[in-house]
Amino acid sequence: MSDSQRLNRNEQPPRRKLPFAIISSAALAAMLALSACGTEAQAPAEAAQTAPAAADAEASAGTPAPAAEAPAAESDDAATAAVREGAQKMKDETSKFQEALTAKDDAKVKQLSGSINDLWLSYENTVRDQFPLLYTEVEKYEMPIFSASAYDKMDYASLTDNAGKLQGALDNLLTAKQTSAAASEVLAQAVDGYETYVREQTDLFVKETQVFADAVKAGDIEAAKAAYPTSRTYYENIEPIAESLGDLDPKIDARLPDVESEEQWTGFHRIERALWEDGSLEGQGKYADLLMTDVKALQAKVSELKLEPEAMVAGAMELLNEAATSKITGEEETYSHTDLVDLAANVEGSKAVYFAMIPALNDGHQELADQLDKQFQTMETTLAQYNKDGQYTLYTDLKTEQIRELSDQLSQLSELMSQTAKIL
Amino acid sequence: MNNGDDTVKRSTEEPGAKKGYTRREMLKMSAAAGGGIALGASGLGAIMKMLGTTEAPPASSGGGAASASAANERLDFYGEHQAGIVTPQQTYMYLVGFKVTAPDRKTLVGLLRDWTRFCDLSTGGSSAVEAGGRLLPPSDSGESVDLPAARLSITFGFGPSFFSQDGQDRFGISAKAPKYLQDIPRMPKDRIDESLSGGDICIQVCAEDQQVAFHAARNLIRLSAFTASVLWMQEGFISSPPGSTPRNLFGFKDGTANSLHDSSAGYDDVVWCGDDEPSWMRGGSYLAYRKIRMLLEVWDRSSLKDQEDTFGRHKDSGAAYGRSGEFDAVSPAELPADSHVRLAKQDGAQMHRRAYSYTGGIDARTGNVDAGLLFLSYQRNPDKQFVPMLRLMSRMDKLNEYTAHIASSLFACPGGWKPGEYVGQRLLEG
Numbered sequence: 001m002s003d004s005q006r007l008n009r010n011e012q013p014p015r016r017k018l019p020f021a022i023i024s025s026a027a028l029a030a031m032l033a034l035s036a037c038g039t040e041a042q043a044p045a046e047a048a049q050t051a052p053a054a055a056d057a058e059a060s061a062g063t064p065a066p067a068a069e070a071p072a073a074e075s076d077d078a079a080t081a082a083v084r085e086g087a088q089k090m091k092d093e094t095s096k097f098q099e100a101l102t103a104k105d106d107a108k109v110k111q112l113s114g115s116i117n118d119l120w121l122s123y124e125n126t127v128r129d130q131f132p133l134l135y136t137e138v139e140k141y142e143m144p145i146f147s148a149s150a151y152d153k154m155d156y157a158s159l160t161d162n163a164g165k166l167q168g169a170l171d172n173l174l175t176a177k178q179t180s181a182a183a184s185e186v187l188a189q190a191v192d193g194y195e196t197y198v199r200e201q202t203d204l205f206v207k208e209t210q211v212f213a214d215a216v217k218a219g220d221i222e223a224a225k226a227a228y229p230t231s232r233t234y235y236e237n238i239e240p241i242a243e244s245l246g247d248l249d250p251k252i253d254a255r256l257p258d259v260e261s262e263e264q265w266t267g268f269h270r271i272e273r274a275l276w277e278d279g280s281l282e283g284q285g286k287y288a289d290l291l292m293t294d295v296k297a298l299q300a301k302v303s304e305l306k307l308e309p310e311a312m313v314a315g316a317m318e319l320l321n322e323a324a325t326s327k328i329t330g331e332e333e334t335y336s337h338t339d340l341v342d343l344a345a346n347v348e349g350s351k352a353v354y355f356a357m358i359p360a361l362n363d364g365h366q367e368l369a370d371q372l373d374k375q376f377q378t379m380e381t382t383l384a385q386y387n388k389d390g391q392y393t394l395y396t397d398l399k400t401e402q403i404r405e406l407s408d409q410l411s412q413l414s415e416l417m418s419q420t421a422k423i424l
Numbered sequence: 425m426n427n428g429d430d431t432v433k434r435s436t437e438e439p440g441a442k443k444g445y446t447r448r449e450m451l452k453m454s455a456a457a458g459g460g461i462a463l464g465a466s467g468l469g470a471i472m473k474m475l476g477t478t479e480a481p482p483a484s485s486g487g488g489a490a491s492a493s494a495a496n497e498r499l500d501f502y503g504e505h506q507a508g509i510v511t512p513q514q515t516y517m518y519l520v521g522f523k524v525t526a527p528d529r530k531t532l533v534g535l536l537r538d539w540t541r542f543c544d545l546s547t548g549g550s551s552a553v554e555a556g557g558r559l560l561p562p563s564d565s566g567e568s569v570d571l572p573a574a575r576l577s578i579t580f581g582f583g584p585s586f587f588s589q590d591g592q593d594r595f596g597i598s599a600k601a602p603k604y605l606q607d608i609p610r611m612p613k614d615r616i617d618e619s620l621s622g623g624d625i626c627i628q629v630c631a632e633d634q635q636v637a638f639h640a641a642r643n644l645i646r647l648s649a650f651t652a653s654v655l656w657m658q659e660g661f662i663s664s665p666p667g668s669t670p671r672n673l674f675g676f677k678d679g680t681a682n683s684l685h686d687s688s689a690g691y692d693d694v695v696w697c698g699d700d701e702p703s704w705m706r707g708g709s710y711l712a713y714r715k716i717r718m719l720l721e722v723w724d725r726s727s728l729k730d731q732e733d734t735f736g737r738h739k740d741s742g743a744a745y746g747r748s749g750e751f752d753a754v755s756p757a758e759l760p761a762d763s764h765v766r767l768a769k770q771d772g773a774q775m776h777r778r779a780y781s782y783t784g785g786i787d788a789r790t791g792n793v794d795a796g797l798l799f800l801s802y803q804r805n806p807d808k809q810f811v812p813m814l815r816l817m818s819r820m821d822k823l824n825e826y827t828a829h830i831a832s833s834l835f836a837c838p839g840g841w842k843p844g845e846y847v848g849q850r851l852l853e854g
Binding site: 313 | 525557559560649650653
């Protein structure tokens with residue numbers, strides 16, 4: 001990509017980024033622990049050398065640094081300077097945000113979460129181009145912070161945690177240096193990053209499923225109902241991986257029509273029926289135990305997971321296909337009607353693949369990356385409309401036109417995702 | 425932008441497309457590319473011709489009746505008028521309605537260019553197959569690759585909402601709206617299902633081979649993924665020996681009166697819009713569409729006399745009451761007062777009929793077959809030539825005992841395309 005193109009990206013009007021669902025942001029917060037520090041960040045000591053950009057924090061964020069500050073007039077240098085400038089401004093804003101958190105000032109917290117997001121939008125494209133791994137790092141802490149602005153109830157503990165981590169990610173960005181990696185290396189990195197994500201999601205899945213299983217065994221219907229969508233989110237994030245690992249998926253996730261006879265039916269949906277249709281957990285303890293056995297078996301397999309790039313890319317497609325077939329039709333959650341939770345999780349899971357692929361996409365497929373970025377935002381914006389304080393609207397409360405809109409947007413996302421095989 | 429240079433540039437973009445073009449034209453029609461490729465149809469056509477890849481038989485501008493060689497015949501996508509209007513009816517049809525979701529005109533134009541490119545290739549008997557590698561989805565669904573052009577025609581029309589929707593001029597074209605384009609008013613006895621009606625854009629796809637027709641409809645839908653949302657799709661069929669008027673599912677000849685204007689002057693009088701329309705609409709026509717369910721079981725239990733009284737014609741010969749030949753001039757006084765043909769003659773207006781039959785499944789409650797007529801008529805002034813007759817028929821027609829109108833739309837079909845121009849270009853840029 002040419003220099004002027006790269007700089008022009010800064011001039012794109014900021015995209016409107018809407019709050020992410022809490023469930024999604026939980027998944028995102030567990031996103032790729034891409035080893036950002038090792039590959040792209042310089043030692044803090046070197047940060048001093050880059051002080052000019054940071055010191056000039058009064059300049060408006062998002063515009064390339066003036067030529068005077070990039071004497072070599074190298075566009076990469078200019079872009080890097082712009083990134084540092086943006087990172088510094090965002091750090092300052094985040095500090096104010098942290099003060100507001102300490103003061104428990106709801107109004108101020110909301111206002112600052114918005115302005116942090118505005119700052120991020122003003123230069124995130126440049127970050128994605130220049131430092132793709134750090135991009136996902138910032139994004140995963142920035143998003144839950146911005147999500148908070150839409151909610152009535154503030155979760156101060158998690159916001160404080162995220163703000164601290166965002167500061168760390170921004171520190172890395174401040175000292176970031178261009179690296180150039182061979183294509184095969186980039187792809188290997190992408191797969192590594194995604195494998196880490198899958199393992200983290202699986203661990204969370206086991207943890208949350210335990211909460212669910214305990215509630216089922218205790219006969220606590222309300223607690224079990226509350227834990228059900230949460231635990232399923234983590235499964236739906238990584239579903240194609242689970243499906244590729246032996247016969248665990250049907251044991252964990254089969255619906256009644258999927259099995260030959262009802263006697264063979266185990267897993268989440270069996271208990272779902274007991275919870276929402278029978279209104280009784282009588283006799284469900286054994287299914288809860290079986291579920292935990294299967295879920296832990298999955299975890300053991302995932303810990304040894306070694307993915308090929310093809311499988312990773314195909315997995316992102318499968319997630320969207322899942323969403324576009326069983327979720328959008330309301331067939332997945334026949335009794336609880338929490339299909340949107342699964343759908344959002346499928347989208348989230350495919351976004352994780354997208355994030356992992358950004359470095360590879362940056363190598364000659366930037367237009368596709370831009371389109372995917374935009375389409376994920378569109379999809380998330382639409383999904384956010386159906387999310388109130390972390391709870392998704394029930395499928396049965398959606399109007400036909402609303403389902404159609406989601407379906408159309410999913411089709412568009414799938415269409416784009418199907419092109420990502422170009423990186424292979 | 426419509427030049428060969430763009431084509432070459434594109435072809436080097438895709439590693440697989442460097443080997444040169446074959447009849448299975450390598451062309452990226454991936455919707456992911458959106459409107460980014462400004463390749464004009466003429467540029468592509470030029471390249472194909474240059475490489476000697478257009479081996480299809482010469483295009484016919486219509487006129488010849490369906491024949492044994494029809495499957496190989498190629499209809500020209502370009503011309504003074506759009507193909508598929510006065511073109512002798514092909515055996516199969518798909519009619520597809522779209523809602524444009526594009527936020528702006530630029531995106532819309534991107535879709536129209538993609539569609540134009542697809543139409544250019546497919547009506548010429550080529551496929552838009554791109555070698556993108558085994559890991560990418562094929563750019564074309566491929567079911568027509570080994571099949572000939574099969575007189576494929578693809579005809580575009582624009583609905584009232586395309587020009588103005590809830591008072592909004594989404595694409596900056598409301599000032600150029602055609603004179604008579606508005607929703608067909610509600611008629612007595614209407615049973616209109618809104619989900620089967622209307623739309624910003626309508627595409628009529630016709631071919632002698634159903635697979636060729638469906639391939640086009642399917643890929644046009646696929647190309648629209650980022651710009652439009654498909655609202656409804658209907659499929660129809662009609663068959664008759666070459667040169668004969670086809671029969672509808674009631675067993676009666678349908679479209680006999682088309683013979684009355686079967687001349688260049690006749691089409692100018694009846695079908696083609698003239699100087700009183702915006703320039704893009706000249707040489708175009710209005711498509712009136714009604715989906716009419718036919719109560720086949722009731723009809724089949726009616727006596728031959730009742731059936732013939734309903735139309736005012738003899739079933740076998742097609743001759744009007746009191747006449748002996750199908751095309752003999754009708755003498756209205758000799759026909760039952762509420763018969764279909766008498767009412768048509770009483771109204772006096774002429775239109776160009778291009779109807780197809782349809783069948784669906786079975787109504788599980790009654791065991792009745794869901795079937796009927798996709799009534800399509802083209803005319804230059806629907807206010808005069810269509811709506812009054814529909815109103816009269818809706819009130820009086822004896823046929824109403826056996827039918828129900830369940831979908832209704834009016835579309836403005838622009839004049840024909842010039843090579844190198846995209847569909848609707850003169851409307852959007854003129």
